Amino acid sequence: MKPNHGRGARKRFLRSASFCSLLAASVIGLAADRSWAAAKTPEAETPETQTPETQTPETQTPEAKVVGGRAAETLAVEASAAEASPVEIRATETTTATKGAGTGPVGEAPSSPTFRLSGYVQGRFEYHSTSADGLTDAGKAGATTQFLVRRGRVKVSHESRLAAFALQIDATPRGVTLKDAEATFIEPWTGLGLRWTVGQFKWPFGDELQQSSSAREMPERSRVVRTLFPGERDRGLRMVGRWEWMRFALAVVNGNGTTDPIYGAHEENAFKDVVGRVGVEASWWTVGVSGYWGKGLSTTLGSADDEDEVTYARYRRVRYGADAQIRTSIPSVGRTTFKAEVIGGRDATHVRALGYYLLAVQRFGDDWAAFVRLDQFDADIRDAGGLRSVLGGGLACDLSSDLRASIAYEHDLSRRAGVLDQVLTTQLQAVF
Numbered sequence: 001m002k003p004n005h006g007r008g009a010r011k012r013f014l015r016s017a018s019f020c021s022l023l024a025a026s027v028i029g030l031a032a033d034r035s036w037a038a039a040k041t042p043e044a045e046t047p048e049t050q051t052p053e054t055q056t057p058e059t060q061t062p063e064a065k066v067v068g069g070r071a072a073e074t075l076a077v078e079a080s081a082a083e084a085s086p087v088e089i090r091a092t093e094t095t096t097a098t099k100g101a102g103t104g105p106v107g108e109a110p111s112s113p114t115f116r117l118s119g120y121v122q123g124r125f126e127y128h129s130t131s132a133d134g135l136t137d138a139g140k141a142g143a144t145t146q147f148l149v150r151r152g153r154v155k156v157s158h159e160s161r162l163a164a165f166a167l168q169i170d171a172t173p174r175g176v177t178l179k180d181a182e183a184t185f186i187e188p189w190t191g192l193g194l195r196w197t198v199g200q201f202k203w204p205f206g207d208e209l210q211q212s213s214s215a216r217e218m219p220e221r222s223r224v225v226r227t228l229f230p231g232e233r234d235r236g237l238r239m240v241g242r243w244e245w246m247r248f249a250l251a252v253v254n255g256n257g258t259t260d261p262i263y264g265a266h267e268e269n270a271f272k273d274v275v276g277r278v279g280v281e282a283s284w285w286t287v288g289v290s291g292y293w294g295k296g297l298s299t300t301l302g303s304a305d306d307e308d309e310v311t312y313a314r315y316r317r318v319r320y321g322a323d324a325q326i327r328t329s330i331p332s333v334g335r336t337t338f339k340a341e342v343i344g345g346r347d348a349t350h351v352r353a354l355g356y357y358l359l360a361v362q363r364f365g366d367d368w369a370a371f372v373r374l375d376q377f378d379a380d381i382r383d384a385g386g387l388r389s390v391l392g393g394g395l396a397c398d399l400s401s402d403l404r405a406s407i408a409y410e411h412d413l414s415r416r417a418g419v420l421d422q423v424l425t426t427q428l429q430a431v432f
Contacts, residue, residue, distance in 0.1 A: 119154040120214045120431040129422040149173055162186050194241040202233050204249035204277050205290040207323040207341055217361055218392055219408050219425045223377040224343045224355025228319055231259035250276035255294045262299050271295040284327045292319035298348040319345040334363035352381045367398045389413040404429045
């Protein structure tokens, strides 16, 4: 008699089906027991799952601990978000335009609209060794030992998922001037954190030009930046973004800035200039290269006897530069930052200009900082007598989270015309 293979197969199938049904019932029962237990037990946060907002000082990570009454991570964002950044001097937390604008990192728009009102005032006393009374030969007030209000900034900013707004003014005894007026579209699709801004903004060039004056260590920017980028701002269209470690910015601008003595707020010609920066940013170092290309119109007004006589001359406006930064820390002392930047260019006034600065900043704990800077600029490298070198340094102390006192000394190494120019600046800065 032949064996019945069909009947054996059916028995094996029934045994397998019974085993799978028993296993499935066990899994469902175990899941139901766990769900019932979770419903009875209130959910509790452990230190590992707590957010920075719910963490206690004992459970906060080093990055989230409070420095001078403000979260250090928040300070890093706000220092670049507004000219009115918090008081702490942190060279590593000054963002450039290549890192974006607004109240958050590039490409990270807030989930709900944010509104921020901020500002700062810098009250100073300046001592000039070459102080002179009265007017200069050009009929203007010269460098005089005096008290002054260097900056009085108020900034209003707003940001939502797709839009950002920023408006900043500067009110001093010299008058009230517009600094920033930005209308920004935040692009949410490409993942590059693109921000398109139309309005008045800083030229996206280099590092020091982008740094907030409230966070800068020395009282003023280096001479090469002040000379080749007067006023620091222009009007146009700007795009900033990032990809991996790369940061990039590109702008099309009028070209004559915001301080043109003849044209004022108007463009001098129909040609638009192009300026941009590409950089790579890592955890402890940053490098970048910048470029500027455009055309200008040199205008010479007629004399008082012949007011109709106006002459024009067209010229090229070119700038190029490179910047680098290294950030480290000395145990039991504080953070250490080294910066270097070189900029060259030519235009109607400066045929072959070249300048650079070297900066070192050492923090001592959270409240004190010492800094030194070598600043060199040559308006025309073909002229041996045009080089000017200035060595400066000083100390700063964060008296509170919104008040900083500093003192800085600058020593002119070039001894122009045999005169030794020395400047001592004491400053008290209050922010809100």
